[in-house]
Amino acid sequence: MQQENIGSLIRIFRNSLHMTQEELAHHLGITVSTVNRWENGHALPSKMARLGLASLADDRGVAFGEDQSLVGLPDGLAGRRFITALR
Numbered sequence: 001m002q003q004e005n006i007g008s009l010i011r012i013f014r015n016s017l018h019m020t021q022e023e024l025a026h027h028l029g030i031t032v033s034t035v036n037r038w039e040n041g042h043a044l045p046s047k048m049a050r051l052g053l054a055s056l057a058d059d060r061g062v063a064f065g066e067d068q069s070l071v072g073l074p075d076g077l078a079g080r081r082f083i084t085a086l087r
Contacts, residue, residue, distance in 0.1 A: 007041040013053070014039075016062055028052040 014024050014035075021035040028035075028049060037043035045053065 006044060007039045010035075010045070010053070011039045013057070013062070017056070017060055024056075027056060 014021065017024075019027070021039070022032050025032045025035045029052075030049065034043065034049075038045055
């Protein structure tokens with residue numbers, strides 16, 4: 001998946017949680033500029049960041065796939081689907 005598409009997925013995910021870039025960065029323990037670089041397609045999340053994003057998806061019960069549509073998953077698979085989308 002291209003960096004721009006991953007950035008779009010992250011932006012959609014963040015917006016679905018009604019979080020600012022600053023709030024997401026704080027939650028993941030990273031800088032705001034890192035989140036900004038992801039969303040603008042200038043960088044990719046590290047493995048640890050992807051795991052943090054997946055954990056957040058599981059905690060909030062949301063996920064998204066290749067088609068960028070949000071899906072609530074009561075079975076706890078949200079994070080695993082999120083990691084798959086980021087590959």
